[in-house]
Amino acid sequence: MNQVKIDFDRCKECGYCVNFCPKKILAIGSKINKRGYYPPVIDPIEECIACGTCAKVCPEAAIEVYKEI
Numbered sequence: 001m002n003q004v005k006i007d008f009d010r011c012k013e014c015g016y017c018v019n020f021c022p023k024k025i026l027a028i029g030s031k032i033n034k035r036g037y038y039p040p041v042i043d044p045i046e047e048c049i050a051c052g053t054c055a056k057v058c059p060e061a062a063i064e065v066y067k068e069i
């Protein structure tokens with residue numbers, strides 16, 4: 001399965017990853033981080049195509065995408 005790792009405390013909740021994910025599987029989460037923001041959660045991960053868009057648009061470089069090989 002593809003994996004998306006989000007560095008929870010790096011996120012500034014800009015929402016870019018949520019808005020640009022072509023599969024619309026990212027959404028702002030309900031847990032607050034150290035900086036006072038709500039990082040996104042991904043669901044369902046099974047639908048992730050590992051396009052890398054979320055990682056590319058994140059201004060905080062908080063996302064890493066791993067494609068299943």
Ligand code: SF4
Nearest residue numbers: 021048049051052054
């Ligand atoms: S890698 Fe692509 S499909 Fe997967 S969560 Fe990120 S933007 Fe969405």
Ligand code: SF4
Nearest residue numbers: 011012014015017058
């Ligand atoms: S693009 Fe990065 S900083 Fe913005 S909401 Fe997504 S993870 Fe957080």
